[in-house]
Amino acid sequence: MRKIILSIIGILLIIATFLYAKKLIADKNKPKPVLAKVIKTVFTDTVKNTKIPIVIAANGSLEAKRRVELYAEVQGVFRSGRTLFKPGQTYSSGQAIIRIDASEYYANVQSAKSNLYNSIAAIMPDLRLDFPDVFNKWQNYLNSFDLNKTTPKLPEMTSEKENYFITGRSIVSNYYSVKNLEQRLAKYTIAAPFSGILTEALVTEGSLIRSGQKLGEFIDPSVYEMEVAISKTYANLLKVGEDVLLNNLDKTETYQGKVSRVNGSIDATTQTITAYIEVKHENLKEGMYLEANLNAKEENDAIEIDRNLLLESQQIFVVRDSLLDVIDVKPVYFSDTKVVLKNVPNGTIILKKSVPGAYAGMLVKPFEDKSNTKNE
Structure with missing residues (x-):
């Protein structure tokens, strides 16, 4: 009986081994699946070198071009007048701003x-x-x-x-x-040196004024100046009288100004030069923050692209035969979001938008705007 059981077990093992070997042979001969190549669609642009204006962006706050700090040179009691000595009060040229009792x-x-x-x-x-x-x-x-x-x-x-x-x-x-x-x-009467507005009042009627005491500030609200710091690279390009376009931070309003003065010395710490932009507009107020766009110069045979398209190695991606490649370029000016490049041949197809994980030799497909194709 024992011999019969062992014989049956042996036959089962032989059959199992045969079936397993057959499966291994079948798996070996089965063809492996071919993975489909992933082709990324990219936005491209064709290079056409032109004359690119170099526009320097600078920020600053407005200050009245004509302003006077009012100080007392005599002592006495501040007499009340026809107009209250309060911030926002306007005075015409020659009108008395402050009268001190001088009886x-x-x-x-x-x-x-x-x-x-x-x-x-x-x-x-x-x-x-x-x-x-x-x-x-x-x-x-x-x-x-x-x-x-x-x-x-x-x-x-x-x-x-x-x-x-x-x-x-x-x-x-x-x-x-x-x-x-x-x-x-x-000196017991302080008159307005020009037509303007009182922006600060530090005393009130009936106060005892002492010699040397500051009384307030008076400005001309018709003309303002904005101080901006420009890199020394463009020091020789800034000229007095040059028109400047200014806008608020929300980009909702624009103003026309001009360079009124340029400092003759360069800041040794920041290596910048100070320029003053004069601007007139009824909507402007002192302390308003504006952005100025100074036309420094024009760069011939150049292109302008987004800064994130320029690699750290001073190269950019180009498309050749559906493959990405890199070429050397020469950056000549950087702004906050753009860079001006030279040495890029006309007709070169470059990336218009950055591609995550891009590398030289990567297979790509230029994006085609079907709506434009239908219209054509």
Whole structure:
């Protein structure tokens, strides 16, 4: 019985071995599947070298071209006027912005002017006797003397005797003392040097103002300047009077400006040169941030492509016989998103958009716009 069981097991093992060997032979002779080649579709462009303008982008904030910081040179109480001293208040040229109470000082000026008048009147009898030829001149001066107006200039002295006589009576020294007091009296009123707007007010009516105290800021809102820093490479290309296109950061509004000034020195730290762009527009405000596009120069026989298409090895991908290849190029200018290249032959087919994982020898297929084909 045992021998029969062992015989059956042996026969089963032989049959299993035969079937397994047959399967291995069948698998060996079975042809392997051929993987289909993946061809990427790419956007291409044909090179046509032209004249590319080099436009330098620069940012900056606007500042009023004419601005005045208001400081007090005298002390006193700020008197209220017809217009409030508040930010946003407009003033015309010559209009009083600030009036400081000068009643006490005004009385001193009037006293000095009265003393000068009395001094001249006291010498008139002597002038009639000793200098009859100049008496009328000084008499006319007294007649024109008005205590409520600015002290008129002393008559011109025509002889040494007259000069010694008038100077000896301290009239000349008294006159200049009065003029000095009048000059200081004028500082109690601060007038607008030009038509503009008050942008900062640091005092209010009734405040005690001290000498040297800052009172506010006054600007002309009709003309603004923007300071921009440009690379020294383009220092010799910036010219005063050159038109500049400016726009806001949202690219919704554009303004026309011009280069008004160019600094004569280069910043040693940043190796940049400062240019000032003048711009006028009713919608502009001080502190507004703008972007300027300066036309530096034009590059002949060049092309402009996206910066991400330029490889670190200063090469770009080209398409030749449905295969990617690389060629050497010469970058001449970089902007934030673009690069200007030279040494790219006309008619060369280059990539218009970058391809992830691209390499030389990669099989590609140029994209064809079917809509354009139908229209043709």
